[in-house]
Amino acid sequence: MIFEVQHIREKMMQAGLGVKDAMALLHMTLGDQEELAGPLPEGMFQGLHSLMDKTVRGAKIERFRPSGERSSFHVFEIKASEGHLLGYLNMMYLRKPLPCYYLVYVEVMAPFRRQGLGSRILEAYRLFLEEKGCLGLLDNIIPPGDPTFSIYTHLGYRPVEEIIGIQAMLRDNHYMVWIPSCLQGTDLREGLLKLLFNLQRKRAVIDMKDNESMVERTIEEFRSVYKALASMFQAELAQGKSTPLMRFMFTKFTTKLLGFKRRISTLLGYTGGESLEQIRIAETVGDLQAQPWSLWGPKESRVEILDPSVPALPAALQENPTDFVEGLPVYGRPYLGKGLDCIGQDTHENFRIRDLLLLGFDPTRLREWDTGSGRFVFERSWPRFEAHLKQRGQWLSRTGLEASSLRFQGAQLEVNPPLALFSHKGNLYILRKKLEGIHLEEALDQLSSDQRLLQMNKMALIDSSILRVVRSVKDWLGRATASQIKAEIEDLTFFVPWDLERNFPKLTVEPSGVSIDRLWLA
Structure with a gap:
């Protein structure tokens, strides 16, 4: 593992990769190792820790209104000072019978998780709801055993059953509601019931549009990672040479790309409009011997x-x-x-x-x-x-x-x-x-x-x-x-x-x- 880490660090420095591309490559290459599943261990990549901290601290949250046929969601984006996207939150405005924003999806890019960015974007969303005087609705899909399961409760969200009681139509959902101060003390039961009924009718369409958005973003991430990999190993590819680590990293990229391709084929509403064929794999990369298993890590079995x-x-x-x-x-x-x-x-x-x-x-x-x-x-x-x-x-x-x-x-x-x-x-x-x-x-x-x-x-x-x-x-x-x-x-x-x-x-x-x-x- 030490040689692997040192080699990756040297290649990243030589290629002049930015923190986002560097973290994405690290997560792809080492993220499946148990000891590296969380934040980057201190000292493993000298200088990258401080650079990542600066990136996280300097990140700003921007909000965009929907525009054009393909943009159905209001979006919060959390970006680094250089403009790189670190995370986002999709929400949809529901006008009747109560003013409400439905939180469709929130995600922080994998290399920047567990750094507090998710809480920051959710807090910005809560302040936005308070400013607008709107209800906030979400379907909590986080498993009960997950450490982040209670994140919404800590932000003031309540299970809708506390207001409307148990409803058969919601038995497969875990809807939660956030109530702004201007609506505190108001009888919301009837309005919330109608709101949830309308939402249930629209869920299939909402999920389809969310899938489209997710596929677009993920394809762009794959394109960015491939470009960074090609930059790291530009000299070897030009000379027709390869190392085990180089083959491992390109193979890991390939298997993750294929896994994503299989998953999106089953997505609700996905038509293939955003094709993975957009990502062109060079012949020199395709000719590399596949190296799908790790040669590093603990040598003791x-x-x-x-x-x-x-x-x-x-x-x-x-x-x-x-x-x-x-x-x-x-x-x-x-x-x-x-x-x-x-x-x-x-x-x-x-x-x-x-x-x-x-x-x-x-x-x-x-x-x-x-x-x-x-x-x-x-x-x-x-x-x-x-x-x-x-x-x-x-x-x-x-x-x-x-x-x-x-x-x-x-x-x-x-x-x-x-x-x-x-x-x-x-x-x-x-x-x-x-x-x-x-x-x-x-x-x-x-x-x-x-x-x-x-x-x-x-x-x-x-x-x-x-x-x-x-x-x-x-x-x-x-x-x-x-x-x-x-x-x-x-x-x-x-x-x-x-x-x-x-x-x-x-x-x-x-x-x-x-x-x-x-x-x-x-």
């Missing part, structure tokens, strides 16, 4: 067994997890077979950055391990997700027990929690059993794109049968799960029975139709 059924672990795996896992075969999923044909490659190794861009994912993140007595999969992740993975694993085990006697549209629900975790050189490897199935989204994609499966699916409606089971499971989870977990249900990973060698779904065929006999949750 740490192994944690989470399930007693874990197989006997060879010494090489326990002592050097990174080399052991990264030397295993890549997990052979349908996407990979099709992707190798696309990139004209018949081997599962030696991927370049351009291959990752063509595939749309990092194929090396999942690797297979056949012990002779069992088949397993290693997933590469990052240290900062370790606590969450353990919590998810415990929840999965409990859920598996509760669901063992149930059937969902005739299918059994099984779970696949982590068996063991391996920490080494800044990487976190998760060991799970290899399932005789594939990811739900991949299964649906195969059914709609593979010519052989497409025709069969049209006749048998296999995808509809699978989705009925998934909906049944989600409905049960929504009823049976604690409120703090419900928000995560949409992010759960489902696996569908699948013959990987034949690329064919495993189905039960009956006169009434086709069905699956099980579904896995991970």
Whole structure:
């Protein structure tokens, strides 16, 4: 880690990067390390701490009214003295039946979080509401366990139920209201009820416009980070040379870009108008060997067994997890077979950055391990997700027990929690059993794109049968799960029975139709 940090610092100084670009690169490169998930440790980057402090202290908040067809929101922006955007707050004015501003979204750029900027912009928003004599409404989506959950309560926001009582139409929301002094003591119940009813009708449109705004800003951030990376390694790119750190940073940028591309494809109202194709990756960058795993961090390995059924672990795996896992075969999923044909490659190794861009994912993140007595999969992740993975694993085990006697549209629900975790050189490897199935989204994609499966699916409606089971499971989870977990249900990973060698779904065929006999949750 020390060499990594020193090298990055030297390259940033040589490139003359400003504090915003420097912090964005640091967050991208090192932000997944547990010890660097918070603010930058003192002394790690000499001079950058003081520069960041000056930037935060000198930041100013500006407000803009909507203008033009694409600007539906009033916006607070918090900017550095040089004009760089550090954070923003989107709000929408609701005129009737009570004057109100609805807080759509507030965000501080990742490298500048935990510096008090979020509180500053929210305080400016509160003063604005007081000056205008308007109610402030928001839907608090912060999970109850998050340290910032009470930030709105400290600013004087109250749950709307304290005024209007429990309302069935709001059961999936956590609306809070701020009341200016000029409306204190006023009976707001009827007006607030109508206001919330009107807001609920408009939420889909508001969320669509917010998604458009978010995509635009994020694309601009990606463009800025890529430009900074190209500036840092300009000499190496010109000479056709590369270092492991250079390859790691460009690969990290690529995988984050691909992850964002997958997420925005599911956003409400996103049409692709703001395309990621705007970000041009130079051929010299595309030709670089992909380096998706860290070579730095603590060299001492740490192994944690989470399930007693874990197989006997060879010494090489326990002592050097990174080399052991990264030397295993890549997990052979349908996407990979099709992707190798696309990139004209018949081997599962030696991927370049351009291959990752063509595939749309990092194929090396999942690797297979056949012990002779069992088949397993290693997933590469990052240290900062370790606590969450353990919590998810415990929840999965409990859920598996509760669901063992149930059937969902005739299918059994099984779970696949982590068996063991391996920490080494800044990487976190998760060991799970290899399932005789594939990811739900991949299964649906195969059914709609593979010519052989497409025709069969049209006749048998296999995808509809699978989705009925998934909906049944989600409905049960929504009823049976604690409120703090419900928000995560949409992010759960489902696996569908699948013959990987034949690329064919495993189905039960009956006169009434086709069905699956099980579904896995991970």
